[in-house]
Amino acid sequence: MASIVGLLVALLVSTIVIYIITKLMGEKEGFGKALLAAVIGTVIYALAYFVLSGNGLLAAIGGGIVWLLALRALYKIGWFRALIIAVLIWILATVIGYFLPTFSGPL
Numbered sequence: 001m002a003s004i005v006g007l008l009v010a011l012l013v014s015t016i017v018i019y020i021i022t023k024l025m026g027e028k029e030g031f032g033k034a035l036l037a038a039v040i041g042t043v044i045y046a047l048a049y050f051v052l053s054g055n056g057l058l059a060a061i062g063g064g065i066v067w068l069l070a071l072r073a074l075y076k077i078g079w080f081r082a083l084i085i086a087v088l089i090w091i092l093a094t095v096i097g098y099f100l101p102t103f104s105g106p107l
Contacts, residue, residue: 009100011035011038011039011042013093013096013100014038014041014042014093015031015034015035015037015038016034017089017092017093017096018034018037018038018089019031019034020092021085021088021089021092022034022075022085024088025081025084025085025088027075027077029074029075033074033075036074037070037071037074037075040067040070040074041067041070044063044066044067044070045059045060045063045067047063048060048062048063048066049063064086067086068082068083068086071085071086
């Protein structure tokens, strides 16, 4: 039960982080799109870790590239803008992770 609550808290925090960053970057989409991006990101990273047998760095790189593709498609933006948004999300999520120990980062 605690792991489900932790997952839901992490998903909610990820959604809020994605929503804030995309709004700051001028995107018009709402909270629902941010939630979709958070869910897709979670699935992408889980699959990457499963497929790559838990190889952390390789899974993170592969999952990150696929997540950039997802951001591009969801927000209809280019590679560079998706990369900037992803980096800003990562930075904000890292800062939040210091204050909210149940949050392990975006997606």
